Amino acid sequence: MPRKIEVCLTPALIDLYAIEESIVVVIDILRATSSIVYGIDNGAEAIIPVAQVEDCLNYADRGYLLAAERNGEVVEGYNFGNSPFSYTADKVAGKTVVLTTTNGTKALHLARKASQVVIGSFLNLQxxxxxxxxxxxxxxxxxxxxxxxxxxxxxxxxxxxxHELRPLFTDFDDAGVAAEDLYSMAKDNLRAYVGKSAHSHRMMALNIEEDIKFCLQLNICEAIPVLEGDNLVALKGI
Amino acid sequence: MPRKIEVCLTPALIDLYAIEESIVVVIDILRATSSIVYGIDNGAEAIIPVAQVEDCLNYADRGYLLAAERNGEVVEGYNFGNSPFSYTADKVAGKTVVLTTTNGTKALHLARKASQVVIGSFLNLQxxxxxxxxxxxxxxxxxxxxxxxxxxxxxxxxxxxxHELRPLFTDFDDAGVAAEDLYSMAKDNLRAYVGKSAHSHRMMALNIEEDIKFCLQLNICEAIPVLEGDNLVALKGI
Incomplete structure (x- = not known):
């Protein structure tokens, strides 16, 4: 069967794609989807993405952990933000985390009409x-x-x-071609390549170099978070 | 003075940029902006970009040449479309051409509120x-x-x-970093690289290989078309 793989470079372009019958992989490497993958891999029961910091408050009396971040910093009074080091087994195993982020949650919400929405990061790439x-x-x-x-x-x-899926797919868009070529330039030293990014400069100003290094590790997780209703949970049967 | 150079990857993202005080370079390599540069360089008095094929008809009784294209093909009844070979001196010198294209004209119209709007192509890169x-x-x-x-x-x-301007600028966005890296991969064989594009496959189906090769030539034109009112004319004093 012919299969198409496309890359939507920003959420602002999502309406150009017919996603109802597709699997959408949401990607927010620094740091939301890396932390989500790590948290689910570490046994979090669910991670609930919300769009606004204020939405977190709706969950305050249910015993959930509340994670809120704006412009890369933890919002005052919340349990934690987007650092993957907050999503270790001792903190999240068996727990539900309510998460709001600047960009990742927005992308997740826009993707909801897809056939299936899963979460990608270098941590669970393979x-x-x-x-x-x-x-x-x-x-x-x-x-x-x-x-x-x-x-x-x-x-x-x-x-x-x-790059990994190319042999099994027949249709590619220009954004996918470009993304693959940029990956080929970056892959031997992801950290150095990401250092060229304006966003990473913002991140460095926040003194989260260890977070960045963590998020660029390959294949330390097996979990694939999948959106079920409002919750991200571990995909079963993989 | 600190200067910023950014790349807007599609017209759909234009609202993310504050362009009122900026110079906007409109780029539609295959083939609108290549043909515009070539036409102005060959002495066309003006090229008037319009958004819709029907808008061309408003100029029909003024003795202008009418160029209209949709989905890469000349619209029936018009003088010509986007092929740069239609913009030679013998055809356009001293003439005004009314041009509509699928993508280039749309980008031009969106850029109008900029401080200045100019036209770029490989033909006038330097x-x-x-x-x-x-x-x-x-x-x-x-x-x-x-x-x-x-x-x-x-x-x-x-x-x-x-790549050419980097030494003189201080601020770059991620899209500019990516574009420069893709150019570095492409520059030794632009035609082969553009051959990876889905759009170029559409072009090849239209049997315009010679157009593509023409549009990928470097620095055969000195003209810089600039938007003045509704008209693209030669920038003076360069």
């Missing part, structure tokens, strides 16, 4: 690709970007997925 | 960059794309401009 290979649907890789703008780190991850 | 270097404004490189989607050929041209 597990994600192995699963995508076994499906019979088209794939849209949705980069969360930065305030609706293109960013490098999400794009090179999309390129890594295109 | 002349354009030389002029941009002497200005004191920020620069936005606006890729026309294909039906609001990212395309390779416009992006690598944007990358060529970023």
């Amino acid at each position: 597990a994600l690709c192995n699963w995508l290979k076994t499906q019979d649907k088209d794939v849209l890789l949705l980069c969360a970007g930065w305030k609706d703008q293109f960013n490098l780190e999400d794009t090179i991850f999309a390129g890594a997925v295109v | 002349a354009l960059c030389n002029w941009l270097k002497t200005q004191d404004k920020d620069v936005l490189l606006l890729c026309a794309g294909w039906k609001d989607q990212f395309n390779l050929e416009d992006t690598i041209f944007a990358g060529a401009v970023v």
Whole structure:
């Protein structure tokens, strides 16, 4: 069967794609989708993405952990933000986390009408690709970007997925070709390449170099978070 | 003075940029902006970009040449479309051409509120960059794309401009970094690289290989078309 894989470089372009019959992979490498993958892999029961910090408050009395971040910093009074080091097993196993982020949650909400929405990061790259290979649907890789703008780190991850899936797909868009080529330039030193990004400069100003390094590790997780209703949970049967 | 150069990868993202004080370079390599540069360089008095084929008809009784194209083909009854070979001196010198195209004209119209709107193509790359270097404004490189989607050929041209201007600018966005890297991969064989593009496959189906090769020539024109009112005319004093 002919299969199409496309890359949507920012959420602002999502309306150009017919996603109802597709699998959408949401990508926000620094740091939302990396932390989501790590948290689900570490046994979090669910992670609930919300669009606004204020939406978190609706969950305050249910015993959930509340994670809120704006412009890369933890919002005062919340349990934690987007750092993957907050999503270790001792903190999240068996727990539900309510998460709001600047860009990742927005992309997730825009992707909801897709046939299936899953979460990608370098941490679960191989597990994600192995699963995508076994499906019979088209794939849209949705980069969360930065305030609706293109960013490098999400794009090179999309390129890594295109590179891995290319032999099984027949249709590619120009964004996928570009993403794959950028990944080929970046892959031998992801950290140095991401260092060219304006977003990473913002991140460095926040003193989260360890977070960045963590998010660029390959294949330390097997979990694939999938959107079920309002919750991200572990995809079963992989 | 700190100067910023950014790349808007598709017209659908133009609202993310504050262009009122900037110079916007409109880019539609295959083939609108290549033909516009070639036509102005060959002495066309003006080229008037319009958004709809029907808008051309408003100019029908003024003795202008009418150029209309949709989805890469000349519209029946018009003088010509977007092929640069229609914009030779013997056809256009001293004439005004009314031009409508699928993507380029749309980008031009969206850029109108900029401080200045000029036209870029590989044909006038060096002349354009030389002029941009002497200005004191920020620069936005606006890729026309294909039906609001990212395309390779416009992006690598944007990358060529970023590459040339980098020493004089202080602020770059991630799209500019990516475009420059893609250009570095493409520059030794632009035709082969553009061959990876979905759009170029559509072009090849239209049997316009000679057009594509023509549009990928470097620096055969000195003219920089600039938008004045509704008209694209030669920038004076360069």
